[in-house]
Amino acid sequence: MQIYLDNSATTKPRPEAIALAQTVLQQQWGNPSSLHNWGQRAATVIETARLQVASLLNARDPESIVFTSGGTEANNLAILGVARQYSTPQHLIISSVEHSAINEPAKLLEKWGWQITRLPVNQYGRVNPLDLQASLQKNTVLVSIIYGQSEVGTLQPIERLAKITRDHGSLFHTDAVQVAGRLPIDVERLGVDLLSLSSHKIYGIQGAGALYIRRGIQLVPLLGGGGQEKNIRSGTQALPAIAALGIAAELAAAEMSVEISRLQRLRDRLFDLLADYPCLEITGDRLYRLPHHVSLILSDRFAAKAKDVTGKTIVRQLNMAGIGISAGSACHSGKLNPSPILLAMGYDAAAAKRGIRLTLGKDTTEADIDWTAMVLKQVICRLMPPLVCC
Ligand SMILES: Cc1ncc(COP(=O)(O)O)c(C=O)c1O
Structure with missing residues (x-):
């Protein structure tokens, strides 16, 4: 047994995701940035997946979804993409139970002179919103709190944490890699500015993820290149993996x-x-x-x-x-x-x-x-x- x-x-890729990835590889393998029919067929694959992921998150604007290589890249893009807009060190708040894909970029910022506050948690791994309230400073530009903790399963009160943060005038990001596709997410109700998810946690295939970026928020890209994904994430998109993410997101929502x-x-x-x-x-x-x-x-x-x-x-x-x-x-x-x-x-x-x-x-x-x-x-x-x- x-x-x-x-x-x-990681999750076993679902048959629908594998079948779609295979079809894409065989029939829609063009470069989505190309103007000819091959390119346009590939672009349709990407835009369909964007709608499917936006719908999973109840994001009204599909353009708010930027595809990445996974949850790690989405988290790095959120933290460093916000931080690199500032020419002088500012203040970042995270929790003390973040995944390394948040902790590592936070450590990098610390090396660059940023002040990092790591909010404590109780014995069950929950952040107290009052601790967040008390930690916000004039120069707090971003708060990032994990939604569902990967190791102990604890869910954070994201709606309250996001409200406190945004009332203060700072941006709020959540690492929702363990939550997206497993529990309903409504980015409007949650009030988050940025949210990360990953395909291989929801029966898609490895190598794709997404960052939700609320309209109007500017990020400095991590990669210089061809300006794909509206200049936020350069690099030819991983078409089969993104297509699989799209169908996995749609089926997760339905089931x-x-x-x-x-x-x-x-x-x-x-x-x-x-x-x-x-x-x-x-x-x-x-x-x-x-x-x-x-x-x-x-x-x-x-x-x-x-x-x-x-x-x-x-x-x-x-x-x-x-x-x-x-x-x-x-x-x-x-x-x-x-x-x-x-x-x-x-x-x-x-x-x-x-x-x-x-x-x-x-x-x-x-x-x-x-x-x-x-x-x-x-x-x-x-x-x-x-x-x-x-
Ligand atoms: C909470 C959380 N964030 C980020 C990641 C990284 O995601 P990926 O493996 O897609 O890079 C993981 C993976 O285990 C995770 O559990």
Whole structure:
């Protein structure tokens, strides 16, 4: 039995996305900037995808969607594209639970002399809007807060945070890579100025993403070149990946309400099956949580008896049993550093190495969940000293 429970790392491309990418490669492979028919057929592919992504976000103006190579580039474009408009260092606010695709450009700005405020979170990973209010300064030009945390699943109160920011006169960006296509997003209601998403988290194919840019907001491009994507993102567009993103966005929107309740039910079933198991505790917010996301930590009381057991150990053992999960965020899983997210939530350095993440997807069934819960308990039972977790 093979069970894939790492859908926050990437999702299996859906057949409709693969079929469309293939058609595009065979029939609409022109350069969208070319004036002839081949180019125009390719341009139609891009503009169709733009409408589909705009519709997923309820963005009234399809021109507000700029295609990128993925979530990382969209985040970098948002942070650095705003920052590079200023000739002198300003102030940026982020949270202490951002993805590295926000943390790294923020560190770069710090090197350039910018002041960076990293808002604290509570033990469940939530930002307090009052902390944001208190941190805004005259020279705060941008606030960027992750919408759904990839490692612990916590959702932030984006509507309130965006309102506080915009009332102050600053721009608001959210990294919605884990939320877009999984929960409804309405950029008008949320009041965000910039929003990032990624195709391979929503059953598209790897290599495409998008940044929503509210009309009127100016960004300095990261790349110099042919001026594609209205001069904001130069480089010939990755046509098959963008087409796949478009169809994945359209289908995600169509299936969303049914899929949210199905995933929430399976997620809660897994939590329930583990509820009476003393060796694992939930991390992240139980209520404000991504519908497909289960994150756990080997409980402190028992872990003290098996100090060398980390999240990675559990990942390896489950992999041998045919179940794919991750230890914290996929992008950090190559290293055995404590998770910066769990540290920010108040866990100590040893505990912050003991987190695991199981993220459900379109193909996850109730039988997968029941089997996983049983195997997970057995694996931990075997890793721990006799009788401690059995
Ligand atoms: C919250 C978040 N932001 C950004 C990214 C980066 O997206 P991409 O892999 O499309 O570059 C990820 C990927 O895991 C993510 O989870």
